[in-house]
Amino acid sequence: MLALNTSVEQRSDEEPIAIELSDEERLTICKLVLRNIWEKFSFFAIVSERDNLNMGRRVAPMNKAELLSGEELVRLIENTVDNGIMPEDDIPSRIEKAMALQNQDACQHTLMPFIQLILKQRVRGFLYDEGTRQPTVRSTDFVTRVLQYYIQCCVGKEPPLPRNWTLPTGGCGCGDCNAVNQFLKDPQQRVGRFPLSSSRRAHLHQQFTDARNAPYTVTTLRGTNPNVWEMTKTLGSAGLIHEAWVNRRADAEQWLKLLKKAGPLDSYLGDMEDAILSLDLERIEAEQHQKMMMGHLTSHHRHSHTRHPLQTADVNGQTSTAARRALKRSADSNGQSGSAKRVKSRSTGTAVAQTPKRTAEVIDLTGSP
Numbered sequence: 001m002l003a004l005n006t007s008v009e010q011r012s013d014e015e016p017i018a019i020e021l022s023d024e025e026r027l028t029i030c031k032l033v034l035r036n037i038w039e040k041f042s043f044f045a046i047v048s049e050r051d052n053l054n055m056g057r058r059v060a061p062m063n064k065a066e067l068l069s070g071e072e073l074v075r076l077i078e079n080t081v082d083n084g085i086m087p088e089d090d091i092p093s094r095i096e097k098a099m100a101l102q103n104q105d106a107c108q109h110t111l112m113p114f115i116q117l118i119l120k121q122r123v124r125g126f127l128y129d130e131g132t133r134q135p136t137v138r139s140t141d142f143v144t145r146v147l148q149y150y151i152q153c154c155v156g157k158e159p160p161l162p163r164n165w166t167l168p169t170g171g172c173g174c175g176d177c178n179a180v181n182q183f184l185k186d187p188q189q190r191v192g193r194f195p196l197s198s199s200r201r202a203h204l205h206q207q208f209t210d211a212r213n214a215p216y217t218v219t220t221l222r223g224t225n226p227n228v229w230e231m232t233k234t235l236g237s238a239g240l241i242h243e244a245w246v247n248r249r250a251d252a253e254q255w256l257k258l259l260k261k262a263g264p265l266d267s268y269l270g271d272m273e274d275a276i277l278s279l280d281l282e283r284i285e286a287e288q289h290q291k292m293m294m295g296h297l298t299s300h301h302r303h304s305h306t307r308h309p310l311q312t313a314d315v316n317g318q319t320s321t322a323a324r325r326a327l328k329r330s331a332d333s334n335g336q337s338g339s340a341k342r343v344k345s346r347s348t349g350t351a352v353a354q355t356p357k358r359t360a361e362v363i364d365l366t367g368s369p
């Protein structure tokens with residue numbers, strides 16, 4: 001179980017004296033340690049990833065050895081329940097509470113593998129209901145909430161890309177510098193080519209290339225006379241932030257693939273299935289908002305048609321699927337007035353996201369000339 005070092009050093013120049021503990025004393029210490037772990041439960045992540053997302057760059061990845069693996073979390077839970085530290089029912093809420101403090105590494109290294117083990121029916125307390133052979137409400141609730149959390153905090157909203165290729169101008173005011181400025185100002189042109197003698201290229205180099213963090217790169221194309229001074233606009237920091245998001249999204253897609261392989265993921269997700277599987281953050285947040293609003297009303301309208309979205313996932317039989325689809329439709333139509341809806345398909349590259357407060361346009365520049 002837990003290896004406890006029970007030796008106590010009295011003086012540094014003496015041999016350590018080992019204190020023999022009875023089995024009962026060992027057990028008491030184990031229980032204390034386990035209780036302490038859950039009281040201060042975290043996956044050992046210190047930095048809030050939300051801050052890092054805004055910075056667009058990741059902090060150095062944590063030492064993986066410091067992070068709990070999915071398997072270790074399973075063993076920790078088993079030890080905790082077996083020793084009567086905490087009832088099994090409390091485990092999901094404890095883990096969810098700890099999630100709020102985690103960063104992306106903990107998501108990738110601990111939470112997703114843990115969900116994978118749940119789907120593989122390898123986590124006690126999250127096994128199928130013995131009667132129905134369906135996931136229990138505890139499992140469906142937990143899996144859905146962890147995945148929602150993961151998408152919200154570890155993928156996040158798509159950061160905006162620059163609207164066009166217009167860049168600030170520079171130079172000394174001479175004809176060559178002005179030609180470069182015309183190119184820099186142009187919202188459409190991404191690559192500018194200037195055939196120039198070496199002294200004039202050197203002048204442009206000195207005027208434009210030495211700028212730090214310039215949102216363009218410069219090369220000299222040889223093989224023609226004169227050689228060509230070529231400037232290519234880059235996306236700059238906005239591009240890097242966007243690229244980091246694309247990578248996080250790709251990680252999430254990879255995880256969803258693995259989870260689908262591990263078990264019947266769809267039967268865990270209830271009416272959040274579409275939103276989660278398509279990583280649709282707007283819809284996840286809209287549903288959560290709606291649920292929160294419903295939470296305020298449920299005490300008065302217990303029998304309204306908007307029930308807890310995960311309940312049907314635990315009901316066996318065909319009616320539950322039909323009911324779920326119907327509820328999904330009703331949830332969709334309800335969602336329109338107060339929630340976000342993506343108007344154009346993602347595949348066109350241009351998407352207009354309408355929210356109650358604003359309209360944001362996201363332009364994919366990768367196809368531009």
Ligand SMILES: [Zn+2]
Nearest residue numbers: 172173174177
């Ligand atoms: Zn000049």
